[in-house]
Amino acid sequence: xxxxxxxLTFPDGAQKQFPKHITxxxxxxxxxxxxARNALSISLDNEILGLNEPISRNGKISINTWNTDDGQYTxxxxxxxxxxxxxQELYPDVKFGIGPPIENGFYYDxxxxxxxxxxxxxxxxxxxxxxxxxxxxEFKKRKVSKQEALEHYSKLGNEYKIDLIEGLxxxxxxxxxxxxxxxxxxxxxxxxxxxxxxxxxxxxAGAYWRGDVKSKQLTRIYGISFPKQKMLNEYxxxxxxxxxxxxxxxxxxxxxxxxxxxxGPGLPLWLPNGTVLRRTLEHFLREEQKHRGYQEVITxxxxxxxxxxxxxxYPYYKDSQFNPMEVDDEGYLLKPMNCPHHHRIYSxxxxxxxxxxxxxxxxxxVYRYEQSGELNGMSRVRGFTQDxxxxxxxxDQLKDEIKHVIELTQFVFNTFGMPVxxxxxxxxxxxxxxxxxxxxxxxxxxxxNEVADEMGLDYKIVxxxxxxxxxxxxxxxxxxxxxxxxxxTVQVDYVMPERFDLTYVGSDNxxxxxxxxxxxxxxxxxxxVSILIEHFAGDFPLWLAPVQVKVLPISDDYIGxxxxxxxxxxxxxxxxxxxxxxxxxxxxxRDAENSKIPYMVIVGEKEESDSxxxxxxxxxxxxGTFKLEEFLNKxxxxxxxxxxxxxxxx
RNA sequence: GCCAAUGUAGCUCAGUGGUAGAGCAACGCUCUCGUAAAGCGUAGGUCACCGGUUCAAAUCCGGUCAUUGGCUCCA
Numbered sequence: 001x002x003x004x005x006x007x008l009t010f011p012d013g014a015q016k017q018f019p020k021h022i023t024x025x026x027x028x029x030x031x032x033x034x035x036a037r038n039a040l041s042i043s044l045d046n047e048i049l050g051l052n053e054p055i056s057r058n059g060k061i062s063i064n065t066w067n068t069d070d071g072q073y074t075x076x077x078x079x080x081x082x083x084x085x086x087x088q089e090l091y092p093d094v095k096f097g098i099g100p101p102i103e104n105g106f107y108y109d110x111x112x113x114x115x116x117x118x119x120x121x122x123x124x125x126x127x128x129x130x131x132x133x134x135x136x137x138e139f140k141k142r143k144v145s146k147q148e149a150l151e152h153y154s155k156l157g158n159e160y161k162i163d164l165i166e167g168l169x170x171x172x173x174x175x176x177x178x179x180x181x182x183x184x185x186x187x188x189x190x191x192x193x194x195x196x197x198x199x200x201x202x203x204x205a206g207a208y209w210r211g212d213v214k215s216k217q218l219t220r221i222y223g224i225s226f227p228k229q230k231m232l233n234e235y236x237x238x239x240x241x242x243x244x245x246x247x248x249x250x251x252x253x254x255x256x257x258x259x260x261x262x263x264g265p266g267l268p269l270w271l272p273n274g275t276v277l278r279r280t281l282e283h284f285l286r287e288e289q290k291h292r293g294y295q296e297v298i299t300x301x302x303x304x305x306x307x308x309x310x311x312x313x314y315p316y317y318k319d320s321q322f323n324p325m326e327v328d329d330e331g332y333l334l335k336p337m338n339c340p341h342h343h344r345i346y347s348x349x350x351x352x353x354x355x356x357x358x359x360x361x362x363x364x365x366v367y368r369y370e371q372s373g374e375l376n377g378m379s380r381v382r383g384f385t386q387d388x389x390x391x392x393x394x395x396d397q398l399k400d401e402i403k404h405v406i407e408l409t410q411f412v413f414n415t416f417g418m419p420v421x422x423x424x425x426x427x428x429x430x431x432x433x434x435x436x437x438x439x440x441x442x443x444x445x446x447x448x449n450e451v452a453d454e455m456g457l458d459y460k461i462v463x464x465x466x467x468x469x470x471x472x473x474x475x476x477x478x479x480x481x482x483x484x485x486x487x488x489t490v491q492v493d494y495v496m497p498e499r500f501d502l503t504y505v506g507s508d509n510x511x512x513x514x515x516x517x518x519x520x521x522x523x524x525x526x527x528x529v530s531i532l533i534e535h536f537a538g539d540f541p542l543w544l545a546p547v548q549v550k551v552l553p554i555s556d557d558y559i560g561x562x563x564x565x566x567x568x569x570x571x572x573x574x575x576x577x578x579x580x581x582x583x584x585x586x587x588x589x590r591d592a593e594n595s596k597i598p599y600m601v602i603v604g605e606k607e608e609s610d611s612x613x614x615x616x617x618x619x620x621x622x623x624g625t626f627k628l629e630e631f632l633n634k635x636x637x638x639x640x641x642x643x644x645x646x647x648x649x650x
Numbered sequence: 651g652c653c654a655a656u657g658u659a660g661c662u663c664a665g666u667g668g669u670a671g672a673g674c675a676a677c678g679c680u681c682u683c684g685u686a687a688a689g690c691g692u693a694g695g696u697c698a699c700c701g702g703u704u705c706a707a708a709u710c711c712g713g714u715c716a717u718u719g720g721c722u723c724c725a
Contacts, residue, residue, distance in 0.1 A: 119654070202719095203719055204655080204720080205719070206652060206653025206654070206721055207720075208653095208722065213652075213721085213722050213723090217652060217721075218653090220653085220720070220721075222720080248718085252661085253661085259717085261715075261716060265716070265717085311725090312725090316725080336725075339725085368724080368725090371651055371724095372651070373721080373722085374722085374724085376719095377717095467725070469725090491725095518725095556682055557682070582680095583683090584681090584682085584683050584684090585684055586683090586685065586688090588685095589685055589687095590687055591687085593686055602684075605684090621685075621686090
């Protein structure tokens, strides 16, 4: 092979030779005109390169179009620069921080100095961006020395960029310039601004420089951009769809919960419908745990501070706890955790290795002082109930117990049709914040790995995400519109057994330390219910629906038969209501439909004389006439099997 | 806690300095009806709260509280 040739491997495995220093654009052109037209950047091995950059080595190449994450990344990165250019044109005195692409769009952190920047100004910036994009300004890359870069920004008095440059290697500094805007940037970028056809600046936020509360707060402008106006419209529709599912909106409409200023921020009140939903979930998990060898316990809502001093939670987490209260000269704390209480229950009797594992479960309500700006509907509150359990076992039992806990968690989320991703959160060996013995960490991390492999799980290892006292397994669930939520965790704990001096008597008649597994599949009932509402958009599976069946008599004459149907359903513990209002049938249907009630039973003269019911299913409409007994069986089966709703699409 | 926005009837919202409005819901009466809204009527407000400017404030200004979107935090 001549020195002037390089070999590029395409995603399909095909290899092709090209002259050295060929550009990504030329490679794309060699494949097809269309590809070249749609190309935004290329990826060479794991590096993204601009289309006009020469390629001088062998590697795996892929052409990034809009349909790839890397392509969108490039597109939005350039859009962030375009945003900055527009802002600079309109407000010449501002100082720029950082402006990266993110999962859905991009942002730029900007110091507007003394001037304030409000939402009403966003539209003006959007228009400017489009105007600038149409100029088809090239993104020009330039290598500069550290000295030159520092001089450039000290002239502008921009301390943020200087801060960034000081953290860079001398030889890796590049500037990108489009139009009149020059930015410190690693790149890569689009060849020019013209592909950016549609822009929406979505929100404004304050953001601390480098994420540090002590630093100055900059104004962050979030935006998203697309190569076609139609794509932007579709995106905005999706946002609307997510808004329709918002648990704060549906929670209010469906009577799930309320907030009350007289009660206090972050302290939700569960309304009757919400309570049915929550109790149903609790019953489901409680029964499942009973089968799996858990014992349920109940502990009080406050405890002596000494309990949390022993656990180390006080004063370590003092800032996120409600202030202690003084009772009979002793300090008491509203409980922020259930575990210390459970550890004391464990210690209540002398435990033999024959007793282990001991699995203590509690739907335990805890109180944490969350920052006011952090509160959010039901998903972030100051008083919430954990579906908590602590498993006390020997080191030899750890693997099996972990396996059982993973199985339980998977079973739970499968029931809701939520796919689960698993992260093994290990410690970062370089960090010294972790407690417990090194050998225990090594062993438990190895065993977590082994369990995951033995179960054939698809998992990801995340270093540095472990908690202070042990490695954990995080379950990331995906909801019906593709959003990801971190729910249940499983944590291995070697620290608390030491702190609480937990022991068991082994077969050798000596005292040994048990190991603890903390686990909570739902995490918090409040948060889980909020996610469940959004996942199902309020159209709950029959077994969860607060009102499962509504009986709608055609007129007052059939209220008697309607009541009879309802009584039969009540006999099967079905949650049923009868609509006795003197509305017309269309109105009753409409109201029941809007209340998201799964089954509507319509009864009139025909049904009464034949002992049948005419049935409607939420979102599906009329599904025909059934014998009353047949309907009763159908409902019973659907509840017992915990079927997902028929309109649930995933 | 910080930045920004919002706060008008039970709900959704209109109302840019001159008598506080609509639709839905509620309540009453009439209608007794066959698969997504029957008709008429009644009642409902300290315009979040406190203070200021003004002859006059839902509206302008200041403060407080709450909510929302972010930032930071999250055992």
